[in-house]
Amino acid sequence: MRAVNAGRILIIDDDMMMRNSLVDLAEAAGWTAKALARATDAARWIAQFQPDVILSDLRMPEVSGLDLLRSLDSGPPLVLISAHGDIPMAVEAMSAGAYSFVEKPFDPKRLLLILSHAAEQHQMRQSNHRLKERLQQLSGLDRLLLGQTSEIIELRKTVAMLAQSATPVLIRGETGTGKDLIARALHDTSDRCDRPYVAVNAAQVSVTQLPIVAQAASGGTLFLDEICACPPDVQPALLRLIEAQEVLPPDAALPEKVDLRIVSATNEDTGKAVAEGRLRQDLLFRLEGFGLYIPPLRARLDDIPLLAQRFLQEFGASQGGGPPDLGKDDLAATMAYDWPGNVRELRNVIERFVFLSQMGEARVADAISGTVDYVTDRPGLREAVAAFERQMISRAIRDHGGRMDETAEALGIGRRTLNEKIVKLGLDKDALI
Numbered sequence: 001m002r003a004v005n006a007g008r009i010l011i012i013d014d015d016m017m018m019r020n021s022l023v024d025l026a027e028a029a030g031w032t033a034k035a036l037a038r039a040t041d042a043a044r045w046i047a048q049f050q051p052d053v054i055l056s057d058l059r060m061p062e063v064s065g066l067d068l069l070r071s072l073d074s075g076p077p078l079v080l081i082s083a084h085g086d087i088p089m090a091v092e093a094m095s096a097g098a099y100s101f102v103e104k105p106f107d108p109k110r111l112l113l114i115l116s117h118a119a120e121q122h123q124m125r126q127s128n129h130r131l132k133e134r135l136q137q138l139s140g141l142d143r144l145l146l147g148q149t150s151e152i153i154e155l156r157k158t159v160a161m162l163a164q165s166a167t168p169v170l171i172r173g174e175t176g177t178g179k180d181l182i183a184r185a186l187h188d189t190s191d192r193c194d195r196p197y198v199a200v201n202a203a204q205v206s207v208t209q210l211p212i213v214a215q216a217a218s219g220g221t222l223f224l225d226e227i228c229a230c231p232p233d234v235q236p237a238l239l240r241l242i243e244a245q246e247v248l249p250p251d252a253a254l255p256e257k258v259d260l261r262i263v264s265a266t267n268e269d270t271g272k273a274v275a276e277g278r279l280r281q282d283l284l285f286r287l288e289g290f291g292l293y294i295p296p297l298r299a300r301l302d303d304i305p306l307l308a309q310r311f312l313q314e315f316g317a318s319q320g321g322g323p324p325d326l327g328k329d330d331l332a333a334t335m336a337y338d339w340p341g342n343v344r345e346l347r348n349v350i351e352r353f354v355f356l357s358q359m360g361e362a363r364v365a366d367a368i369s370g371t372v373d374y375v376t377d378r379p380g381l382r383e384a385v386a387a388f389e390r391q392m393i394s395r396a397i398r399d400h401g402g403r404m405d406e407t408a409e410a411l412g413i414g415r416r417t418l419n420e421k422i423v424k425l426g427l428d429k430d431a432l433i
Helices: 016-028 042-049 065-071 083-093 108-137 150-161 179-188 211-217 237-243 268-276 281-288 301-318 328-336 342-360 364-369 380-397 405-413 416-426
Strands: 006-012 029-038 053-057 077-084 102-103 169-173 197-201 221-224 261-266 290-294
Touching: 006 016, 006 042, 006 108, 006 169, 016 077, 016 197, 029 077, 029 261, 042 065, 053 065, 053 108, 065 083, 077 083, 077 108, 083 102, 102 108, 102 405, 108 328, 150 290, 150 416, 169 342, 179 197, 179 261, 179 290, 211 237, 211 328, 221 268, 237 281, 268 281, 281 328, 301 328, 301 342, 328 342, 328 364, 380 405, 380 416, 405 416
Parallel strands: 006 029, 006 053, 053 077, 077 102, 169 261, 169 290, 197 221, 221 261
Antiparallel strands: none
16 A cells, blocks of 8 residues: 655665665655765755655765765764675764664565654654744744644734733633733733732632732732632622722721732633622623633644643753653654643643653653553553544544545545544544534
C-alpha cells in the first residue's frame, strides 16, 4: 500500500542505476524525492528543496558522504549507504553526527524504516523551532493569552475591547483555565494599568474587609474570585459598591467614594447558584455587565503544543540549561490526555517533565501519571496514539458533516485508510454527525 505524505528526501549517489532504484523505492513509499549525481551542489538543493532527510552514498567523487556531513552545520539528518569495506568510515561518520548508515546490499524495508524515523525526528525538531519562533514574536495579549485556536483568538479580541471600558466583567471557566490571567489582562491592557490591582477570594471576604480591599483597589481593578461562594451578608454591601461606587468604612459616619473596575470569576453554574439562594440575582446582573467564557483545554487541543513550548522555555530557564524537546511520543501523550486541571495542570506537568529531564531520560506520560492520583493503569504509547487518532478523526468527521472523502482529505489519508481506522478505533460515524 502506498504511504501518504511520507516526507521529502534528497538522494545523492553517483551510480545512476542505484540512484534511480532509490528514487523508485522512495516514491513507491510515498516520499517526494529529488536525486543528485554529485554532492557538490547539495547545499543549494537542501536550501531549495528543504528535505526532511538526506540519503547519500558514502564514497563519491569530489565530495564524499563524509565531506557532505562535515559541511552541514545544521539541517536534515543524513543517512549513508556504504559498502562492506567502508564500515570503519561509516562508523566515523556516525561519530561525526550522521543519523545512521546502511550496508550494501540493504533490506529496502529496513532502509525505509530508518528514513522514516530520521524524517520524523527532523520534522519534530522543525516543529519545535517554529513554536519557539512564534513565542518570540508574541507580545501584549498574544503572550498573556497564549493560543491560536479560534476561541482564544476571539477571546483576545474581546479582552482588548473590554479593557477600554469600566463595565463589570464576569469570567466563567473550569478550574485551571486561567480566569485570574484574564482578569489580570483586563487590568494590564487598560488605562488603569498603573493603578492598583487587588485580587481576593470572594468566599473568604467579610463585610468589614470589603471596604478595606475596595479602598486599596481604588483607581484600579478589584478581582473577586469564586463569586458564587460570596457570603450572603457580604452580597448587599458588594451590590452597593458596584451601583454607587462607595463603601462605608468601619466607624465612619459617611460613605467614601471609590473608583473601581469590578472583575469577578466562577467555575460554577451561576444560574444554579441563584436558584439555590447562594447568589443574589440582582448582584449577578450587576456583576455580569459582560460575560466571558474560557473553554477547557480539551476543547482547544491545537493550543497544547504552543502552551507546552511556552512552559518548557519558562522552566528550562529557571532550572538552568536549555529546555528539553518534546518528542512525538510526548506530544501524543499530551493530546490523548483529558486535562481535567486544564492549563494549570499542563503547566505543572511540563514543570515535572523538565525536572525529570534534568535527572536523565524523561517522558511526558510519566510526568502526567505523577500528578494524577487516580491514574493507576497508565496507557502505553499505543493507547495514547489510538486515543489521539480517535479524537482527531471524530472531530474531522463532525467538521465535515460525515462526508468521508472530505474527511479523509482533511486528515491527509486515503478513504480506505480512514475506513480501516474507523473500524479499528471502534468509532460510530453516525453518532458523531
